[in-house]
Structure formats: C-alpha cells, structure tokens
Amino acid sequence: MINIxxxxxxxVLLGYAVIVxxxxxxxxxxxxxxxxxxxVIGLICFFLAGYIFFFVxxxxxxxLHTANELLISLVFFFGAVFVVVILNVNxxxxxxxxxxxxxxxxxxxxLTIKTKEAxxxxxxxxxxxxxxxxTLEDYYTARVDAAEQVAKGTFGQISEKLRERLDKLxxxxxx
Numbered sequence: 001m002i003n004i005x006x007x008x009x010x011x012v013l014l015g016y017a018v019i020v021x022x023x024x025x026x027x028x029x030x031x032x033x034x035x036x037x038x039x040v041i042g043l044i045c046f047f048l049a050g051y052i053f054f055f056v057x058x059x060x061x062x063x064l065h066t067a068n069e070l071l072i073s074l075v076f077f078f079g080a081v082f083v084v085v086i087l088n089v090n091x092x093x094x095x096x097x098x099x100x101x102x103x104x105x106x107x108x109x110x111l112t113i114k115t116k117e118a119x120x121x122x123x124x125x126x127x128x129x130x131x132x133x134x135t136l137e138d139y140y141t142a143r144v145d146a147a148e149q150v151a152k153g154t155f156g157q158i159s160e161k162l163r164e165r166l167d168k169l170x171x172x173x174x175x
Contacts, residue, residue, distance in 0.1 A: 003065050004058050006073035010080035011051040014044050017080070020087045028094055044083065051076055128172065135165045 018041055025037040054076065058069060139162055 003069050003073040004055065004062075006077040007051055007055045007058060010073075010077040011048060011055070013077075013080035013084050014048045014051065017083045017087050018044050018048075020084070020091060024087070024091050024094065028098055033094065040087075047079070047083075051080075128169065131165075131169060135162065135169065138162060138165075 021037050021041050021044070025034060054072065058065065058073075061069070
C-alpha cells in the first residue's frame with residue numbers, strides 16, 4: 001500500500017511541477033525560456049506516463065509487492081520531489097533576475113535622459129564660454145589700443161559695446 005501512495009504522491013508532485021513550469025513560462029518572456037520550458041514539460045509528462053504505467057502494475061500485483069517495487073516507488077517519489085524543488089529554485093532565480101532586469105532597464109532610461117540633459121547643458125555652456133572668450137579678447141584688444149582709441153574718440157563706443165555684451169552674458173547666466 002505504501003508503494004501505491006508513494007507513486008501517487010510522486011505523480012501529484014509531477015503534476016504540480018507541470019503547473020509551476022507553465023506559470024514560469026507565462027511570467028518570463030517566451031523567447032528566453034519558452035523552448036526549454038516545453039522540453040521540461042514534455043519530459044515531466046513522459047515520466048508521468050511511467051508513473052501511471054507503474055501504478056497500474058502495482059494495482060495488478062497488489063498483494064505481492066516486493067522490495068523492488070518499494071525501491072522503485074521511493075525513487076519515483078523522491079525523483080518527483082527533486083523535480084519540484086529544482087523547478088521552484090529556478091523559478092525564484094528567474095523571477096529575481098527578471099525583476100532586476102526591469103529595474104536596470106528603468107535606470108538605464110533615466111540615465112539616458114540625464115545624459116541628454118547634460119549634453120544639452122554642456123553645449124549651452126560651451127557657447128557661453130566661447131562668447132566670454134570673444135568678449136575678453138575684445139576687451140584686451142580695446143585695452144591695448146585704448147590710447148589710440150582715445151585719440152580717435154572711439155574708445156567710448158567700444159567700451160559701450162563691451163559693457164552691453166557683458167551685461168547680456170550676466171542676464172543669460174542669471175536665468
């Protein structure tokens with residue numbers, strides 16, 4: 001009687017293993033584990049058929065069970081336990097990897113946005129830096145030529161232009 005209970009218990013566990021494998025296939029992208037999942041399900045069904053045939057044999061030989069049938073029943077039961085344990089471990093690992101992959105994809109999207117913002121800011125500051133360099137160069141040129149420009153009467157105009165450019169840069173920096 002224990003033989004029959006072990007084989008039935010093993011068959012129930014293998015049925016549960018099929019359900020676990022199918023649920024795993026639904027939770028993870030099919031192109032990643034789909035074919036492997038179906039191979040595992042096929043193998044489980046193949047072994048389940050063996051359990052059923054052995055169960056029928058046990059029913060036919062019911063009162064005359066030997067140690068061999070007990071050993072086979074134990075191997076079948078603990079084989080099913082092994083399959084369920086391995087599937088549950090794999091399920092937890094794959095779901096954990098899938099969750100972390102989703103978080104990494106989200107972080108990557110955020111970093112891409114930040115990178116674009118930084119590139120935009122860098123371009124803006126590069127343009128301002130170039131304008132500052134031109135203004136500074138004009139200032140130094142005006143300073144070197146100040147005596148000559150004072151004599152010509154154009155120093156005030158150049159000075160006013162420089163002041164306007166510097167004020168414009170200050171306003172842009174403040175905003």
